[in-house]
Amino acid sequence: MKTIKIAGVPEHFNLPWHLCIENGEFSTAGINLQWTDVPEGTGKMCQMLREEETDIAVVLTEGIVKDIIAGNNSKIVQVYVKSPLIWGIHVDANSQYKTINDLKGTKAAISRYGSGSHLMSIVNAKNNNWDTQNLEFEIVNTIDGAVEALISQKADYFMWERFMTKPLVDDGTFRRVGDCPTPWSCFVIAVRNEILETQPHIIEQILEIINTTTEEFKHIPSIDRTLASKYNQKLEDIQEWLSLTQWSQHQLDKKTLDKIQNQLYTLNIIEKVAPYETIVK
Template identity: 65%
Template structure:
């Protein structure tokens, strides 16, 4: 049985992977798929791909594009979630800040440099016409628990994270959400190491076929809203809202979208150059 290591965030977006693993669908195809949670997010998964700790990652689109350009020997093989990610902009419950404009020049909590929370701070700053050199400061906090500590103690002033994941912390009063900043592109892609693509192409195709068969019918799974609410400790109405606005994909991200993302990252000085579509993607 071929062992394959895959990583992703422990969030509701990835429940389809859990369900297919629980059902033994990969083992039926002689694949021992081992899932690894990465609560630290995209930056940690980029490092894990580089170190060959994982073969595949379910990862933020802009984060893996940046890291491939920076030398990560991996490729995007498919879009996973087609719809944008809605990033909530959060402050601590006792924070004096009430509006996004109040945050200009303050310190953003980020999971790590090159992570989604880091890149989205730039996109939010640009959206609000801030000076990217003067008005952005960062505090590395590793994960959601680190963000809670940083915003509670005041070592950071605001934190950007997917709004439904952080909604329980807003509901219990730990955070206040003072705004949103959606990504202007599909939020999650599936990326694989170049070496793995070359040596395990058929396994990769099989894995994608299995997960795609589940995501294409994901919303039709009986009581899926209750399953998500219970597993991720979310309110049922929040899950239902999230399901209503989220669409999965079973195809490779297109050239136009990749170029749009690169132009945005280049304009923000996050990437040093724009590279050909084929440097970033691999069509199976």
């Protein structure tokens, strides 16, 4: 039995992995796939790859592209979710801010530098023609940290996946003032280069198993009810999310990677544009 460590956010996107693990599909193939939930998100997972705390990470595309260019010794082996991530832009429910434009010049709560919440706050600023060089950030680590920061006014707004944050809108903790979809496929699977070099067959098996599940995922009986119950969501919200979400079984193409790198470079998030082969396996 070969042990492989994998990390991902504790969100509905990753239920296919948990189903495969619970159903014994990896263990049947001789793989002990050990999952770690990482509520801090992509920035933390990039660190875990660098420090060999995980072998695989299911991460936001823009975050891992940035980190590989910055020296993370990993590569993208596949797109996991090809649809955009819809980032909700949230303020405290009692906040004076009513629109996205009201947030110009205010402070964004982010999980950590290099995270999706950090990078997408820069993308959102560009979309609204704000000065991206003078943005202010408050590191909050998790959604719970963001709640505390917005209530205490240490930060003014917080960007996070719209549906996972919806219960906080419904219960009156947050108010959503707008959305900011990623202009590219949202999640990819990244693997440390050492594992790719020493265990290529194991990685191929893992991808084959997860791809079989994601291809059929939406057709699993009552999967909407399972998701709603497991992730504390309203059934109608999960049904809308499922209608918008598309998993992938294919590699990130060069055209998409070029688009991501060019935008990150324009926003001064990366210092250079790297060759396709440096980032993608």
